[in-house]
Amino acid sequence: MSDSDTSNSMPERKRGSGVKVVYDLLRDEILDLVLPPGSPIDEVQLAERFKMSRTPIREALVRLAGEGLIDTLPNRSTMVANINFLNLHTFFDALVLMYRVTTRLAAQHHRPEDLEVIRARQAEFAAAVRAQDALAMIATNAAFHSAIAEAGRNPYFTGLFNRLLDEGRRILRLYYQSYDDRLPQRFVDEHEEMIAVIAARDAEAADRLARAHAEQIVAQIQKLFARTGRLDLAL
Amino acid sequence: MSDSDTSNSMPERKRGSGVKVVYDLLRDEILDLVLPPGSPIDEVQLAERFKMSRTPIREALVRLAGEGLIDTLPNRSTMVANINFLNLHTFFDALVLMYRVTTRLAAQHHRPEDLEVIRARQAEFAAAVRAQDALAMIATNAAFHSAIAEAGRNPYFTGLFNRLLDEGRRILRLYYQSYDDRLPQRFVDEHEEMIAVIAARDAEAADRLARAHAEQIVAQIQKLFARTGRLDLAL
DNA sequence: TGTATTTTATTTGTCGACAAAAATCGCCTT
DNA sequence: AAGGCGATTTTTGTCGACAAATAAAATACA
Numbered sequence A, B: 001m002s003d004s005d006t007s008n009s010m011p012e013r014k015r016g017s018g019v020k021v022v023y024d025l026l027r028d029e030i031l032d033l034v035l036p037p038g039s040p041i042d043e044v045q046l047a048e049r050f051k052m053s054r055t056p057i058r059e060a061l062v063r064l065a066g067e068g069l070i071d072t073l074p075n076r077s078t079m080v081a082n083i084n085f086l087n088l089h090t091f092f093d094a095l096v097l098m099y100r101v102t103t104r105l106a107a108q109h110h111r112p113e114d115l116e117v118i119r120a121r122q123a124e125f126a127a128a129v130r131a132q133d134a135l136a137m138i139a140t141n142a143a144f145h146s147a148i149a150e151a152g153r154n155p156y157f158t159g160l161f162n163r164l165l166d167e168g169r170r171i172l173r174l175y176y177q178s179y180d181d182r183l184p185q186r187f188v189d190e191h192e193e194m195i196a197v198i199a200a201r202d203a204e205a206a207d208r209l210a211r212a213h214a215e216q217i218v219a220q221i222q223k224l225f226a227r228t229g230r231l232d233l234a235l
Numbered sequence C: 001t002g003t004a005t006t007t008t009a010t011t012t013g014t015c016g017a018c019a020a021a022a023a024t025c026g027c028c029t030t
Numbered sequence D: 001a002a003g004g005c006g007a008t009t010t011t012t013g014t015c016g017a018c019a020a021a022t023a024a025a026a027t028a029c030a
Helices: A017-031 A041-047 A054-066 A086-108 A112-130 A133-151 A155-174 A183-199 A203-227 B017-031 B042-049 B054-066 B086-108 B112-130 B134-152 B154-175 B183-199 B203-228
Strands: A070-072 A079-080 B070-072 B076-081
Touching: A017 A054, A017 A112, A017 A155, A017 A203, A017 B054, A041 A054, A054 A070, A054 B054, A079 A086, A086 A133, A086 A155, A086 B086, A086 B154, A112 A133, A112 A183, A133 A155, A155 B086, A183 A203, A183 B076, B017 B054, B017 B154, B054 B070, B076 B183, B086 B134, B086 B154, B086 B183, B086 B203, B112 B134, B134 B154, B134 B203, B183 B203
Parallel strands: none
Antiparallel strands: A070 A079, B070 B076
């Protein structure tokens, strides 16, 4: 017999788990552009999809709205938040600065166990590059830098940085085709250098490397935008 | 007849307004330490206090939890988030950097109408100093710097900065008695200098002034902590 | 008397239903 | 035929109630 039956079927869900399930899944679908910006979010549709009441769905949506991933206009439809292409420099400014700050702090405050996590993330990123899996590259790259931020041990910075990395995932996901050139290997090498200076606790070098790394990524993204012709997505 | 009676009394509340009312009020009470850290939050108590169901209360609490103002442990009580005195340097690091970044960006990107808002906030702060109203000083000082951040026009930075300013309000509120010395007037003067360099679009000077201003505030807070004996509040 | 176990009580998470706002559709008037 | 007006439908916000999970109290036992 299969393992799907315990007593009757499997309608048993632990008490507080419903919201987290729908929150995590919706979040992933938004960040991976399975739900592209502007997609309408229907509460009852989600309710019957997850086989639960509207209440936990609603709570998940409130959380997502708090993070700016969905927009809710009162008494009216709620939809996936748009990516703001007009003020993209705003995003780049914040991204570059957070790259620098988090990497610098990681060099100053990391503990040995942090390095293991960072190296594990880097290995996953390198594997994604070898496999030429662009989707995995995007996700593992974000995870790598998020691990560095965690090692910096400043929750205010890690909170903001993770939000920026999420937004970056959505932007890169739009143009992930272009990841199939020789640039990813360069990113792998730069990541290795960053790990080295973090381990050496060289804050200045970490700052310099992070800045160069971030600005190269920004240049890459901007080149992609220029090539693809700015806006190919509905506002 | 009075204006309080339309039909029976005044149970009429507009449809989507309940959550905002609860959210705003609870937020203010938390930031002003009317609800000190660790205070239990009772849903049914709030429900009967605001004369509404638990549902909108719950949504407001989810929003507040998303901003880190309350802590919710699953299936168990929810309470006002504690101020993390152990990792206070973490807060100071973030605060100093955000002071610098937002002031620098304001010097670069502000528009004429921004300056009017900033000057208005500065006038309110100066009035609070003259009136020796410590509570008003704390609030108007935060509003002043928030206005500068808005002029910098980077929503990622303003979001983080506003959160830091909120946390700073709670910390300063703990020790607001010490505000009754001659330091506030110095803050007023420094604010004036900051406005001047922003208006002159001198980004480097803005950065320098903001850094000095922030570090002086940090030093002031740390002195307060040393004098008061570190921890006089329940963890 | 102290500790373990059962019982009660309190509080949270979830549900189904109802009511208010908009949007959509249909009808009427000009 | 075009546009305005009213009715219907759809979707959201709110409510009261119920059930699970945990804490507190009461009881049993050594």
